[in-house]
Amino acid sequence: MKDNVAEEHLYLAFSHQYRDSIFPLHTSISLFLLSYCDCKLFKVFLVPTGEDVGDQCVTKNLAGDLEVHLISRCQLPVVVQSCSLPAVFVKDDKFCRAGLSVVLRHIIQKTFEADPSKKDVLELLGFKKTCLKACAEVSQWTRLCEISIPLAVERFLTASPEQCQAIPPDILLFERKLGEPVRVHNDDKIRRQKLQQQKAGAKAAVPVLGEEATEELKPGEVHEHPPSSLELSVAFSKLLAQEEPDAINREAPHIRRAKTSDLPLLDHVFAEGLYFTVADLVLLPCIHQFLVSSKKLGKSLVDLPLISSWYQRVQEVPGVKKAAGKCNMELLQLPELMSAPEEQLQHSASVPDELEEDNGDSHFIGGPRPTMTKLMENGIEAKFSPHPCPNWTLDWTSLPSAVSPGEGKMSRDRALRKQQQLNNLVAAVTKLAKPGDLIVDFCSGGGHVGIVLAYMMPSCQVVLIENKELSLIRAKDRSDELGLNNIWFIQANLDYFNGTFNIGVALHACGVATDMVIEHCLRARAAFVISPCCYGFIQNTVKFKYPRSHQFKEILSYKEHMILCRFADQTAVQLPPERRLIGKQCMGLVDLDRAWAAEEHNYSVQVISMEPESCSPKNNMFVGIP
DSSP states (O other), X not given: OOTTSOOEEEEEEEXXXXXXXXESHHHHHHHHHHHHHTOOOEEEEEEESSSOOOGGGGTSOOSTTOOEEEOOGGGSOHHHHTBOSSEEEETTSSEEEESHHHHHHHHHHHHHHHOTTOHHHHGGGOGGGOTTTSOTTTOHHHHIIIIIHHHHHHHHHHSOTXXXXXXXHHHHHHHHHHTXXXXXXXXXXXXXXXHHHHHTTOSSOOOOOOHHHHHHSOTTOOOSSOOOSHHHHHHHHHHTTOOOOGGGGOOOHHHHTSOGGGSOOBOOXXXXXXXXXXXXXXXXXXXXXXXXXXXHTTOBOTTOHHHHHHHHHHHTSTTHHHHHHHTTOOXXXXXXXXXXXXXXXXXXXXXXXXXXOOOSOOSOOSOSHHHHHHHHHTTOOOOOBOOSSTTOOOOGGGSOGGGSGGGSSOOHHHHHHHHHHHHHHHHHHHHHOOTTOEEEEETOTTTHHHHHHHHHOTTSEEEEEESOHHHXXXXXXXXXXXXXXXXXXXXXXXXXXXXXXXXXXXXEEETTHHHHHXXXXXXXXXXXXXXXXXXXXXXXXXXXXXXXXXXXXXXXXXXXHHHHHHHHTOOOTTSOHHHHXXXXXXHHHHHXXXXXXXXXTSOEEEEEEOSSGGGOSSOEEEEEEO
């Protein structure tokens, strides 16, 4: 590592040690990835979750060949204390990354930056580097890998023998996912080759692991089960940095003419599809613990054939067995487990409804008028409170250029509209804030709101939370240019921030993110100033069901509420005035539902139109006070 690179500290929670793993499983997963990447760029700390944890917790070498230090929660940097672990903190800086997916993706990127020859490590991020990038609240796949399966396995390991009779529903859901057809970028070529194989009556794919490939494998990594299908050939060709089998590039004329709808579907090789990604490395320690525990209980896994095959296949990936060895994970050979004569694990054939994707029809037919009329007949119409300070504005010309949103890459007109939006939010926050308050800018993006607040209110502390790394880095660069010392940066999904604060603010929080921000503020009993956006992306999730308020729930169904959300997005300036007016009314009704839901928690909430309304098609703003 270069001398001028800032030291990064990786903080991992430690609750207990069980067999060959450190718990919680997020910690074992993080250590396993470090071992797989052979990454020693971070100073690693275990943070005990209990009081009576001594040095014995690291005497067994479960952290691979890494040096691990113990640190108490109260010794953590202040910004890390407000986050769920794992977390990475740049020493002597104000930038923190928190949450399993964000931390694992950062480890991968830092490993590749330090050694660009490790292209296989970068490939763990998948197509367009998006593997586990979407937050768990909007992505069922991220939720399953990052939250559901680790928690399900931890509960399974601590359950009584009677409770262990059933396979956890989240494990069943993973089994089902492995059985679904695979869709990958540019899969047409592979599917045509599969059709050509089928037409020719081929029994096996083109061999991939020739003598040269086998020589490249590390000791103990010889494939016991060579690829036996086209999908396996393609997957392992990529892993071994080989060209795809020649036959894939040659298609018979009748195969080229085949309709896409007539092509065979592709089978899963790894967790996300054909290719090995960080998702496999997240799931392996979890599924391993589940299998070990099942074996100890003398149970057969005949009901999980796809997981069993996947578990065996992942072991064939170069580097996996070596990483497992470093972490003292004794990987099982599943034929031995499958042949256990004891009773098989019992489970219901179906996955519980709450674990299923919401597949309700999102393309609703019909306009919003019947729904609006139904509300009107019950005395409910969009209500907007008068703006408390409609003419308030910052003197943008006197402010340093790094404070202005024009510093970002945007046109002059857009920068002006952004300034007008900021006038509204900053005015509202100024009326609420007191010296010493902690203000959190949720979904901060490039820091337009947070940087203005930190500059204008030096007696307050400001925390910016954003999931997109590049946006947050741009914000930090602007902050550094201004020399601000009352500002902190957290790259994380909202759920990984659990600190206390006084005021929450968000400019154009997208879809369900607005409700997540409101929930954080309610939990912290903090005031909030929020401008919603992307109403069309609102939908039921694991945590949030719509409508939100008791009044709306008594009148509208979920489908009727979704009609309002879809039409609330129709406020663009190029639309006819009458349509924009209906869109604005729908926005007002959706936000009235949110305001009333917050008032059920003893808040006073106003829904206000920003001034001027032309500053944005999404010009609603909540001001909530506990």
